[in-house]
Amino acid sequence: MDSEVQAKGKLAKKASYIMNVKTTAEKNEALLKIAEQLIIDKDVILSANEQDLVVGKQNNIPDSTLDRIMLNESRIELMAKAIHDLVQLHDPVGELLESTTKENGLLIEKRRVPLGVIGMIYEARPNVTIDAATLSLKTGNAVILRGSSSAKHSNKVLVDTIHRALHNTTLPLDAVQLIEDTRHETAKELFHLKEYLDVLIPRGGKNLIDLVVKEATVPVLETGAGNCHVYVDTTANYTMALKIILNAKIQRPSVCNAAESLLIQQDWFERNGKQLLQHLHEANIHIIGDSKVCEVFPHATVASEEDYATEYLSLTISVKVVENLYEAINHVNTYSTNHSESIITEDPIAAQTFLTSVDSAAVYHNASTRFTDGFEFGYGAEIGISTQKLHARGPMGLPALTSAKYFVYGNGQVRE
Template identity: 65%
Template sequence: MSEIQTKGKAAKQASLQMTRFSTLEKNKALLLISEQLVIDQDYIITENNQDLKSGKDIGLSESVLDRIMLNKKRIKDMALAIKQLMKLDDPVGHVLEEINKENGLKIVKKTVPIGVMGMIYEARPNVTVDAATLSIKTGNAVILRGSSTAAYSNQAIVKSIHKALEKSELPIDAVQLIEDTSRETAKELFHLKEYLDVLIPRGGKNLIDTVVKEATVPVIETGAGNCHIFIDESAAVEMSLSICINGKTQRPSVCNAIETILIHEKWFKQFGSKLLEALSNKEVEIYGDEQVCSVWENAQIATEEDWYTEYSALKVSIKVVKNVEEAIVHINKYGTKHSEAIITTKEEHAELFLTQVDAAAVYHNASTRFTDGFEFGYGAEIGISTQKLHARGPMGLKALTSSKYLIFGNGQVRN
């Protein structure tokens, strides 16, 4: 039996056990994990350094290395995030609907765990902690399949989680890590319908597209973020500069950072150079259309591929448009349905943009960097869904549950 099959079977058995644990028991396990990560931080950092060295040797970019990197502060932050997760309401066992029939049947619809979740993800070892602890909080089991670039880090973190679970009432098998990071194991995971209830890819567009196209297990799309800001004709100058700089530079490697700025032609004529200068001062590489390149000599001409690209780096593509309608058409063609923003004082333009742009989160006069479970008040998230069924936008605890009908009778039969 392969590693995937063995761990899939173990996760399925653990998921059946997980349904019987109380919120208190799950929270106790989470506290033990939080404490164990801090206890094991030196070991985790040592293993993480192996990933960083390997990453440098194969030429990974600084932005990718930053995603992989763990230090004491980041581990402390992960531990604190788990304690915050403990404070959140347990979404399992809530009564969604209750129906009392004339024949005496009582029908109750309640929230239940999904069962076994699969996570396939790139680079970020913090996802290992997020996925494991969110699964535990919601009474699910999880199968984790990280990338080879963070293999040592992921194995060290899961060892720490297993140490904590050994001290708890919960089954250790509720958290499984696939240590073989080959393409073959990924493909096997795509078809693990016997044991896996849902598969969530988290990473770049190529990974997500591959999972969506090849998996026979139900998939929730998350993460790919080719996000836009449209600066309308009436947009306030300082607000526009502030939002664009924040959206692009505050943390360029994350999925809610902006990748393209669309600018109304009248605003561009008056203030475009000021924005280009502000971006350049932040060391942002600019890829622009002909109008942008004509006024900014350091800009490179944008290709069709640039409009589709999630740079995840200090790079941005910029296009001048005639109106809000043209901006909407561009976004709906090239965007990934993640997060989009308009800066304008015209309410009718804002309303048109908010209504017509097809994305999980659409902003008026604010940075796209707020698309995040904690910022939305949901607490920790498993990812940001860019699809429409089951979940959309930041996926908090409720998104990791399903529902179940419980029917109570006293001998009723159907005529």
């Protein structure tokens, strides 16, 4: 007898062949039905989510994780709105990438096609259930979802909502599958489901991502943890610097594009450092700093090497004073997770040097790292933010969920 993972893998694979031939109109109609059903099922979804939150509190799950699990009326409405926005986006499937006519008359076209079956393994956030499912459907893919035990009631109800919506469309219900067994064994089985999965996408903390990359035999689209940096250069405007740092740190500290590390050029620090640290302290940010930081600011905790590599996902930030731009770049490239980094400076040459030299998916000049997001970049909801360099990098929207296929048209040509 097949396991749950094997059985749902088979169903998803069959559904992916049906999804291949669905039109944009059919897919968009289904998406609108899902958005409508989310609002209809709002109370049921909130009730299931409350179950997850109660269990999470009983298990002493950190507040930052509870925030990622938590749904409310506003977040559900935003999920529905995101689907409406997704409907308006261009469908990349079938897009002509290249076209060549050979001397013998062969027409060779390279077009975008669905990846096939996407496996999504993720932690905490039930909104990923909707994002992953709707992005997959829009691009003609089937998807197998495997969320964490911390959001299992929410994920189950959300997939039930999707299936209720798909009942009234031409899309197959089996195009969206949820692995309900959240034991580690099922996750590991998914890592090796090469017969049915075309790609596996992990979305969560560093431990999960590292585990999937290390153990999976299915091709992995790696999304990265976010040890994001803000570097304040010697010419930085104080008011701008404070505004950007506060936004990058506290606007939503539990997400991967929040700033976790602050680097400050030494001369600027001598002029403004104490005042800046006091402002951060007043914003309830816990500062972990080097000896120079701790010397001028008694509320700071002494930083260890490990602290500079930590994704806190809370109101904690590591702070280091650096001699110059090049020390800042070296520090970022040493400790960053290659996600998002920002330089605050009035010097355009320094800015361009930082942007070019830092090896991360998104780099900013005089702006908050919080903008690294599919919506902000115009892709709609993203499946994740890739910190790797092959296939896709940065926020992964619709094109990242497609591959390419060659369509060759002839009229009797044979190779000599």
